[in-house]
Amino acid sequence: MFTGIIETLGIVTGLNKQDGNLHISVSSSITNELKIDQSVAHNGVCLTVVAIENDMYTVTAIQETIDKTNVGNWNVGDQVNLERAMKLGDRLDGHIVQGHVDQTGICKSIVETNGSWLYTFSYDASLNNITIEKGSITVNGVSLTVVNSLLNEFSVAIIPYTYEHTNFHNFKEGTKVNLEFDVIGKYVSKLHSLK
Structure with missing residues (x-):
């Protein structure tokens, strides 16, 4: 975990x-x-x-x-x-991440926005993974908050610390990334599909 x-x-x-x-x-x-x-x-x-x-x-x-x-x-x-892996008793500063990648995505755009960066990623929606506004997503292992959630794409805002201390600074349009969707969202989606 x-x-x-x-x-x-x-x-x-x-x-x-x-x-x-x-x-x-x-x-x-x-x-x-x-x-x-x-x-x-x-x-x-x-x-x-x-x-x-x-x-x-x-x-x-x-x-x-x-x-x-x-x-x-x-x-x-x-x-x-x-x-x-986290230790039991540690603060959970990000969100619950299993380390089990659901699928890959592609970086569609990077926009610098006055001291931060807005990254947009697309993914294959036929695999039934979803994002929601203000929900959690993991991109290349980085816990992030979703903005601009659409059927097969989403955006995330990156602060300077994250940009400098992760490999986000190496991304460009077309970069293939690992996506792990929120574990709670995956269970809710699965339950909904069983109805």
């Missing part, structure tokens, strides 16, 4: 394809605090630490994860948003 509050950025240092799996090596400032078998969200994708060496650690993505997220688009040198 995560909160969507990014701790730090990691740098992809290695990608090793083995059968249907992708072993991803990451260098980060939190590596020395990690342990084998720990869950870490990478751009919102919950992956398990399988090896640690100096300031680098390795996680493995299976084929389903590669198919449903933007992990397959990562390159050596890319920055990824990192968050370790």
Whole structure:
């Protein structure tokens, strides 16, 4: 379980394809605090630490994860948003995030608005995921509030701190991102579809 509050950025240092799996090596400032078998969200994708060496650690993505997220688009040198799992008793500063990406989306536009940025993303609405005005959404693991909610797109407003401390500053039109829709909204939507 995560909160969507990014701790730090990691740098992809290695990608090793083995059968249907992708072993991803990451260098980060939190590596020395990690342990084998720990869950870490990478751009919102919950992956398990399988090896640690100096300031680098390795996680493995299976084929389903590669198919449903933007992990397959990562390159050596890319920055990824990192968050370790929350501890019981911690403040929940973002919202409840599972680290289970529902689908990917595409950045449609970025508009600078007097000290902040408005990002608009589109997604495939046929997968029955929804957003609501002032509801929660996770984009590349970042907990955000939805504005301009439409059937297959939404916008989020990014403050300077988030812009500087996540990989949002690397986005451009056409960037593929991981989306995790609000878990409560998913249950309500599912219940509604069963009626």
